[in-house]
Amino acid sequence: MLVPSKTIVYATRNILARASAARIVLALSDLLASKEAVHVGIAGGFVSNHVLKEVARFPLSADLDWSGLHVWWVDERFVGSDRSERNDAQALAALDGIWDSAHFHRIGSANDFSTATEAAKAYQAELEAELTPSFDLAILGMGPDGHVASIFPSRPAGEQSAYAVFDSPKPPAIRVTVSMGLLRACKKRFIILSGEEKSTAFAKAIAAGISSEKCPAAALNMSGTYWLTDLAAAGN
Numbered sequence: 295m296l297v298p299s300k301t302i303v304y305a306t307r308n309i310l311a312r313a314s315a316a317r318i319v320l321a322l323s324d325l326l327a328s329k330e331a332v333h334v335g336i337a338g339g340f341v342s343n344h345v346l347k348e349v350a351r352f353p354l355s356a357d358l359d360w361s362g363l364h365v366w367w368v369d370e371r372f373v374g375s376d377r378s379e380r381n382d383a384q385a386l387a388a389l390d391g392i393w394d395s396a397h398f399h400r401i402g403s404a405n406d407f408s409t410a411t412e413a414a415k416a417y418q419a420e421l422e423a424e425l426t427p428s429f430d431l432a433i434l435g436m437g438p439d440g441h442v443a444s445i446f447p448s449r450p451a452g453e454q455s456a457y458a459v460f461d462s463p464k465p466p467a468i469r470v471t472v473s474m475g476l477l478r479a480c481k482k483r484f485i486i487l488s489g490e491e492k493s494t495a496f497a498k499a500i501a502a503g504i505s506s507e508k509c510p511a512a513a514l515n516m517s518g519t520y521w522l523t524d525l526a527a528a529g530n
């Protein structure tokens with residue numbers, strides 16, 4: 295039997311961030327109890343700047359041993375390593391040291407590589423060496439246009455597990471993203487959405503028959519996906 299995705303709606307943006315953080319900590323703690331290495335893929339935006347702050351504040355976070363955790367980014371802005379708009383910089387600032395014993399797999403910056411293609415190739419090699427076949431958990435956001443990671447509507451989808459993007463409609467234009475194939479192969483996905491501006495794309499993402507070219511998030515409306523939203527994003 296095909297198991298569908300699940301949608302859980304929280305009253306407000308703050309409750310959504312706190313409840314998502316609780317789910318993340320408990321899901322990772324269960325995985326860490328049963329596996330030596332646990333791989334989590336994280337997005338930027340609301341996930342990094344709000345949800346990960348709540349992860350850092352969640353009481354159990356300080357008690358757990360995070361040394362088996364491997365943290366990966368599902369996308370990154372291809373700018374200098376010292377730039378505050380990098381997704382890794384924002385996530386690490388939000389985490390405030392709570393996952394310091396974890397292993398961080400950052401996507402190469404414009405200081406490390408002269409092109410985003412080279413950074414993507416290096417990240418692809420690292421992903422393929424360590425993941426079988428994907429993250430244990432992906433923590434994703436979704437843009438108002440239905441993008442996930444840096445997979446945007448009406449843009450060529452890469453075949454490789456990580457690839458460069460040169461014409462992102464959301465600045466900056468040059469990025470590195472993991473592929474839809476890698477995100478679909480995750481064991482579990484939390485897609486966390488807040489705000490009325492997400493409601494149209496969310497309705498499309500969970501509707502039957504919408505092409506992922508028009509709404510990339512629709513490709514993740516599948517078993518293992520939890521849509522975590524506030525009332526506004528759910529269209530109520």
Ligand SMILES: O=C(O)[C@H](O)[C@@H](O)[C@H](O)[C@H](O)COP(=O)(O)O
Pocket residue numbers: 337338339340341369370371381434435436437438441442443444464486
């Ligand atoms: O580099 C980025 O811009 C982000 O990683 C991006 O993919 C983000 O996850 C979505 O745009 C949703 O962002 P919000 O949750 O902030 O709307």
